[in-house]
Amino acid sequence: MANRRMLLSLVLFTSMVLAGGIALAKNQHHSNGHNLLGAKLNQNGKHEIGKIGNNAVAAEVNNKKVVNMSAGNLPARKVKSNKKMAGVELGTLKMAANGDIHPAQVIDVSYGYCFDAGPDEYCYWYPASAVTVTDTWVAYVPL
DSSP states (O other), X not given: OXXXXXXXXXXXXXXXXXXXHOOOOOEEEEEEHHHHHGGGGGSOEEEEXXXXXXXXXXXXXXXXXXXXXXXXXXXXXXXEESSOOTTOOOOOOOOOOXXXXXXXXXXXXXXXXXXXXXXXXXXXXXXXXXXXXXXXXEEOOOO
């Protein structure tokens, strides 16, 4: 009798440990905030650029740069990435020359505001030239 109880307890304990270790990935939604703002980037103030559920997503613009974003009561994360995120155009290199060309590698940084909405994560990305970088921005790691 004790062996059957111990075996059942061991199976239950193992299954609980395994189930607790499995993390559910969030659904990621990446948007090009620069394109969503469009001409509003030239106007100071708060501009609504989208919705997350019942929360309106607003970008605060000052002197043609995004200084903050909000989405109702959802917490925001300021993130940066060296990868091209959500179709943000990071610039092009045009040149004409005779002979070999060896340009130095340029690392462009995209800055984003990410909002955690339960099972979903929404990120709005901007090129470095469209964002005022005042605080510490953390490297983007998907939740």
